[in-house]
Amino acid sequence: MNFDYDLFVIGGGSGGVRAARIAASEYHARVGLAEESRMGGTCVIRGCVPKKLMVFASQAKAMAAEARGYGWQTASAGPFDWVMFRHKLDAELTRLEGAYTGGLVAAGVAIHKQRARVHDAHTVELADGQRLTAKHILIAVGGHPQRPGIEGEELGLISDDLFLMEKLPGRVLVVGGGFIACEFATILQGLGAETVLSYRGDAVLRGFDEELRRHATEQLRLVGVDLRLGSTPERLERDGDRTRVIWPDGTDEVYDAVMFATGRVPNTKGLGLAEIGVKLGDNGQIVVDEWSQTSVPSVFAVGDVTDRVNLTPVAIREGHSFADTVFGAKPRKVDHGLVGSAVYLRPHEVATIGLTEEEAAQKGPHEVFVASFRAMRSLFAGSDARSMMKLLVDAQTRKVTGCHIFGPEAGEMIQLVAISIGMGATKADFDAAIAVHPTLAEELVTMRRPTRYIGGAHPDKTVGSA
Structure with a gap:
């Protein structure tokens, strides 16, 4: 059978882009890629990169205080200009998006800037109705934040929204105790927002070493975050242009913004995967073997959509290994058992x-x-x-x-x-x-x-x- 492509990738995040570029540039495969949003995916556009830049920004006030401890009498961070920072951030993300796109174009990858879904084991259907065939299909669509399932949850923000705020909230509630919640709580507090962190557990960062968890929990308090352990909102209500939070004990508080950092789920809805026989897990994740192959032999998946180890460098390694294995005749597996990670709290x-x-x-x-x-x-x-x-x-x-x-x-x-x-x-x-x-x-x-x-x-x- 003659296919339009040797490989078609759905998703332009770190894993999908790496797989597409390696398959095309190193192994001369005919590659197509569809991305409905901005090239670069969660890490570049809505995650690691903008978050780390916000971490750097949030440290300035503490660094000024440290400078005074070293004798710099006039050192002062002054007020934070969110609008200026956001304009610079947007420009940097646009630059990175261009670099990702440019790398694909240089490798000869055909880019389709629209949503795609799987039609059958060797066919993808684009949003405009066009159908394209491929010998292999790679799903690399990542995941998205999920809300906690409480009344009024639509009034709350998710992590994606923080990079698009018109102004910094004066008082903000962050709901969750994982690394995203902890990082954004320290960022927002460092940028000058009065920050409350609500988490149902007795210490943040569940799953990490217990001694580390205790240190991280105590540091949140030390930097000024109002930590509410063993507690999570019961419902949200609109209060003018602010949000009222009702707690399980019946008390309520008003915030300028509420941010949910209560987990992420794979972006498999509406992709047509189950219809063609691709096995999905309880959380909607694509079930794959050690070679990132699904239950349909021609369909593979890498990155957060598989819910293995949801880190950008892991997705990149999975995408590269897939290209080496399928197109380079150099079989490579990814060892998910030993992966380093960091949570960018401050100080x-x-x-x-x-x-x-x-x-x-x-x-x-x-x-x-x-x-x-x-x-x-x-x-x-x-x-x-x-x-x-x-x-x-x-x-x-x-x-x-x-x-x-x-x-x-x-x-x-x-x-x-x-x-x-x-x-x-x-x-x-x-x-x-x-x-x-x-x-x-x-x-x-x-x-x-x-x-x-x-x-x-x-x-x-x-x-x-x-």
């Missing part, structure tokens, strides 16, 4: 890779090395903020199975730690590295004595689980 970030302490205890005997201290830079400026670094070491193999960092630029540090842990480094390998002094990261190679033992009897100790 200290959360970064992690490998097992949490709780997971390590379930695996068997482990040594836990912990360093907790006040960093020299912030200490000198008068801050009481504490940093923490933790290594988990398998007591039998001596391999480092997990690393958790709470401190400035933790995300930068965990990237390098990920290399050594991925190579199977032992605690002795860490110990053999000579410290760079004075740095925060030197603590990772100077911890000599275990803080505690977990996971049952230690091979050389009589200490039980902690």
Whole structure:
């Protein structure tokens, strides 16, 4: 059968763009790609990039205060100009979108700027009714924020909306306790909004190492976020141009804005996947095997739409591996078991890779090395903020199975730690590295004595689980 394309990609986010570009430029495949919104997807347009720029902006006031601690008597951040910042942000996102589009055009990918759905195992149908055939179809449409299912939820914002606000809210409620909620709470507080964070759990960042969770929770309070744990809104009501929040105990409060950060769901609705036999999971995610192949052999999926590890670099690696495997005759799988991640809080970030302490205890005997201290830079400026670094070491193999960092630029540090842990480094390998002094990261190679033992009897100790 003669196909219009060797590959047709639905979705112009990080994973889809990488797969399309590699298949076309390196393996000379005939590739088409459909994107109904802006090229670049969640990360470039509505996620990682604009969020990180907002993080940088939100730190200015704290940096000015730190400068005064170092003797700069006139240092002051002054008022924040949201309109100016947003105009610069829009310009930067447009530049990045152009770079993504330009890369595809240079690779020879045919771009269709409209929505597409699957018609059958080898055919996609565009919004204008045109049908195109392809030997392989790749679904890379990502996900979208979901609202919590309460009365009046339509009055609340989602994370996408924050980049489009005409003005910064004076008082804002952020609902949720995951990394998106925590990041935006610290951003908004840092930019000058009176910020309340409501979360039903007893500590934020569920699923992270418990010690990290405690540090992150306490830091939210320290930077001025009004933290409401064990509580979530019952309903929202309009109150003029503001939003009234009614709590389960019957009390109510009025906010300029309410933002929901209560999870994300895959964008599979209306794509025609179930109709052609593609298996979907309970959350609407596309079920794939280790090669990103669906239950329909000609259809593949990468990125957040599969709900495996929902991080941009993972989607990129999945897309690249798909192109290598299907078009380059170089079979490659993605190891989802060891992926570093960071939460961009302020002033200290959360970064992690490998097992949490709780997971390590379930695996068997482990040594836990912990360093907790006040960093020299912030200490000198008068801050009481504490940093923490933790290594988990398998007591039998001596391999480092997990690393958790709470401190400035933790995300930068965990990237390098990920290399050594991925190579199977032992605690002795860490110990053999000579410290760079004075740095925060030197603590990772100077911890000599275990803080505690977990996971049952230690091979050389009589200490039980902690």
